[in-house]
Amino acid sequence: MNHRILIFLIFLIIPSGILSQSVTELGFLPSLNINKKLPRDWSVNFKTESRQSLYREDFDYNYVLTDVSLIVAKRIGVNTSIAAGYLMRIDDNSIISRSIQQLSLVKRYSGFALSHRFSADQTFKHEEGIDFRFRYRVSSEIPLEGHALDPKEFFVKLSNEYLASFHLQEFDLEIRGAGFIGYALSPSSKLELGIDFRTDSFLNDDPRKRFWIGFNIYQTF
């Protein structure tokens, strides 16, 4: 167990040490995920995520936006599922729509679970055209007790995501890395607390670096 905690701390400390020197934005990103299983391997996922800025050039609390999404998923293999849905991004001035499609593969091994997620989304912005993104995320859930995650146990979740975006013939790449410490309240409920680092605009400009403190709640019915 100790070496797993050590890996998590290294993951947590190294990026924060290096990157905190030039953080563009720091904020809070809590989310609530509710998943409802339906017959014949269908499921529906409701997610709401609120973005709140704590630092942008200076320390100052600002509500940024809230995302609300509804995604319908269908298992097409024991470890594979496809999903599609709609996200509504609400800020103080506007509501933006986004359509989402994804394919995810989750495989449980002895001692950890590994997930690959391939997704595409299209963001419809008023008078600005459509923003297309293609994403790949690899993530792992590592139980800190035993070889499988049981209720009342802590776990570590690490993830790395690459997002390629195309908007009006302009290309950008965003890279995300996240480390969370989680707790399984029951087989169907999990809490996670950690950091989510995102950097983009580094291909043609000064990189934008954003640090989010995430708090996620997952509940499956």
Add this chain to the structure above:
Amino acid sequence: MKHLIVSLMLSLIVLPGIGQLKYERENRINKRDVPEHAVRFVDSLRFTSKIKWFQETGIDRTSFEAKTRFRGKRYSIEFSEDGTLEDIEIQIKQKEIPIDSYQAIHEYFSDTYGKFSFEKIQIQYSGDPALIALFFQNGEMKDEIEVHYEIVISTRFEGMFLMFEYLFTQEGEFVKKAQITMKPTDNLEF
């Protein structure tokens, strides 16, 4: 700030209903918390890699399990609460099952499900602990040692993708099966 408060309140709405259920769980434990004769039995097998001990607590039973790797294979030695040996399981590949037994098992699954995939295969030894120890020390196989295959498969059954754990005799005859509860992976998918 009001948005932060709303987010936290949403969290609290969900939490009270959670955590009242009782489930089976596996805990890593120290060697000194294991019945002495279980430790002595595992020591007698002379594994060279580190042995990890676990306690498995279910609704109506507690057991102890030693896990290790030996010559590239995963070993699992299970004991009852009082330290009595229940079985030794070794993870193997499907080609390591004798051809006649493998054909019988494969035919059983094909007849039952049509399409299926092997997820995990273990050979299981149970019986008199002294005879089993002798087998692992010297390779001396006595008829009194019972050999089974514990096999996890994935398949599509009644329109759903499921996993089952099966037990077969050494000859490939069905003994019992249990459906494996698939744990939610929503925090890795969304």
